[in-house]
Amino acid sequence: MNINMKDNFKKWLDLQQKKTLLKFLTCGSVDDGKSTLIGRLLHDTKQIYDDQLFFLKSDSKRHGTQGNEIDLALVVDGLQSEREQGITIDVAYRYFSTNKRKFIIADTPGHEQYTRNMATGASTCDLSILLVDARKGLSEQTYRHSFISTLLGIKYLIVAINKMDLVNYKQEIFENIKKDFLIFSKKLANDLNIIFIPMSALLGENIVFKTKLMPWYQGVTLLSFLETIKIKNSISSEELRFPVQYINRPNSDFRGYSGILLSGRMHVGQTIKILPENINSRVSRIVTFDKELKKAEIGESITVVLKDEIDINRGDFFVNIDSILQPSQEAIIDIVWMTDNILLAGESYNVKLSGKKIRVYIKEILFRLDVNTLKKVKSHSLVLNSIGRVKIYFSKPVIFDNYSENRMTGNMIFIDLLTNITVGAGMIVNSLDKKGKIPSNKQKDFESDFYDLIIRHFPHWNIPKILMKKVYK
Numbered sequence: 001m002n003i004n005m006k007d008n009f010k011k012w013l014d015l016q017q018k019k020t021l022l023k024f025l026t027c028g029s030v031d032d033g034k035s036t037l038i039g040r041l042l043h044d045t046k047q048i049y050d051d052q053l054f055f056l057k058s059d060s061k062r063h064g065t066q067g068n069e070i071d072l073a074l075v076v077d078g079l080q081s082e083r084e085q086g087i088t089i090d091v092a093y094r095y096f097s098t099n100k101r102k103f104i105i106a107d108t109p110g111h112e113q114y115t116r117n118m119a120t121g122a123s124t125c126d127l128s129i130l131l132v133d134a135r136k137g138l139s140e141q142t143y144r145h146s147f148i149s150t151l152l153g154i155k156y157l158i159v160a161i162n163k164m165d166l167v168n169y170k171q172e173i174f175e176n177i178k179k180d181f182l183i184f185s186k187k188l189a190n191d192l193n194i195i196f197i198p199m200s201a202l203l204g205e206n207i208v209f210k211t212k213l214m215p216w217y218q219g220v221t222l223l224s225f226l227e228t229i230k231i232k233n234s235i236s237s238e239e240l241r242f243p244v245q246y247i248n249r250p251n252s253d254f255r256g257y258s259g260i261l262l263s264g265r266m267h268v269g270q271t272i273k274i275l276p277e278n279i280n281s282r283v284s285r286i287v288t289f290d291k292e293l294k295k296a297e298i299g300e301s302i303t304v305v306l307k308d309e310i311d312i313n314r315g316d317f318f319v320n321i322d323s324i325l326q327p328s329q330e331a332i333i334d335i336v337w338m339t340d341n342i343l344l345a346g347e348s349y350n351v352k353l354s355g356k357k358i359r360v361y362i363k364e365i366l367f368r369l370d371v372n373t374l375k376k377v378k379s380h381s382l383v384l385n386s387i388g389r390v391k392i393y394f395s396k397p398v399i400f401d402n403y404s405e406n407r408m409t410g411n412m413i414f415i416d417l418l419t420n421i422t423v424g425a426g427m428i429v430n431s432l433d434k435k436g437k438i439p440s441n442k443q444k445d446f447e448s449d450f451y452d453l454i455i456r457h458f459p460h461w462n463i464p465k466i467l468m469k470k471v472y473k
């Protein structure tokens with residue numbers, strides 16, 4: 001590589017690094033045009049290589065739905081065929097970038113049986129594109145997907161009214177669907193940003209290029225909106241949240257606290273408060289694996305050295321000195337249940353919250369939500385793919401935020417005590433001050449170590465306790 005090429009390459013890399021990233025989700029019912037839309041976005045932003053295009057053309061003739069034309073839905077079809085074969089794919093992520101921004105598309109299956117996949121995809125996204133077939137109007141899927149998106153903290157919804165070519169580009173049809181959605185959206189969170197774009201994914205109208213066939217639509221194209229939308233506080237708030245994951249003491253001269261800066265900023269000289277101890281100290285150094293920093297931004301993995309010698313434990317939090325956050329032992333959470341084993345009140349699980357593993361007890365199932373009607377249904381259990389609200393009790397006071405205020409410190413995953421499998425995802429609605437009591441017959445599961453659990457649940461295995469301790473220590 002000559003010097004000029006090296007310079008150009010470096011400039012190009014710098015430019016890529018400076019671009020902001022937008023993560024979005026595409027959802028809609030079967031055949032609303034989700035695959036065609038993703039294919040169209042990739043095609044019109046020139047993300048498809050010549051050789052891919054060559055095979056796409058020949059595949060389209062053989063398997064496509066567009067006669068001799070390219071079937072852009074086939075760009076994402078590899079994934080669909082895997083789904084048809086029953087291979088579980090949680091979420092497929094696609095990456096693309098334009099001159100203005102980088103994008104990650106979380107492509108999640110639409111059917112109700114894939115609610116957990118959709119929730120997984122939505123949990124990291126800032127925006128949802130809800131596809132609607134202009135001929136059919138809103139469907140149950142539109143309602144369900146809008147609700148799950150907002151439950152997972154997404155504040156930006158694009159209602160993409162697709163297949164306008166099949167309704168003669170009629171404004172009236174677009175306006176009616178818009179009106180219906182605005183009526184429904186009153187049941188959702190009230191701080192949503194919703195926009196409506198009429199389009200034809202098949203013909204590439206209002207996706208990357210503006211069409212002349214809908215002069216009544218004065219708004220922007222889908223890509224232009226995606227490139228320019230400024231997302232506010234969707235993942236986390238400005239409040240400092242640094243949970244200590246590891247006490248870093250390579251020798252007697254160095255004691256640092258390592259973790260990921262989950263929200264807010266930190267700089268050398270800053271006074272911070274340590275929770276739950278409620279002690280203040282000053283940041284004297286911020287170190288990464290290869291350099292020292294003056295300040296750290298959200299998402300950075302750092303080791304913080306403090307001015308004072310304080311007895312800090314794993315799981316403690318650094319927050320702003322004026323923060324009113326306090327540890328709490330009880331909470332109400334929304335939960336998406338992700339496993340065949342039903343969730344019942346009285347069960348214990350491990351949860352992972354801000355990188356820390358802790359035992360919880362399910363005190364009460366408050367209700368199950370019918371995601372198609374948004375009605376609360378009285379229920380004693382939650383089955384696979386259902387969404388409900390439950391009251392939980394932590395084995396000791398922990399620090400967390402409400403999910404609506406901070407997605408990073410307000411979410412948790414549920415882990416089965418015996419199989420160690422992830423069985424649910426929880427979003428904290430609010431903390432409760434009261435201290436709960438665990439019924440005595442459930443106390444054992446709540447407090448036991450893993451080997452005690454195995455011995456109690458599988459007594460017929462006759463495993464000597466001493467052996468289990470050796471294996472699982």
Ligand SMILES: Nc1nc2c(ncn2[C@@H]2O[C@H](COP(=O)(O)OP(=O)(O)OP(=O)(O)O)[C@@H](O)[C@H]2O)c(=O)[nH]1
Pocket residue numbers: 028029030031032033034035036037065066073080110162163164165166199200201202203
């Ligand atoms: N006329 C017209 N047809 C479209 C449009 N968008 C998609 N289609 C067609 O609608 C059919 C379904 O499109 P897909 O992109 O496969 O829909 P999907 O939502 O991804 O469907 P699933 O992946 O099965 O959920 C295909 O035959 C597409 O060519 C459009 O804007 N206009």
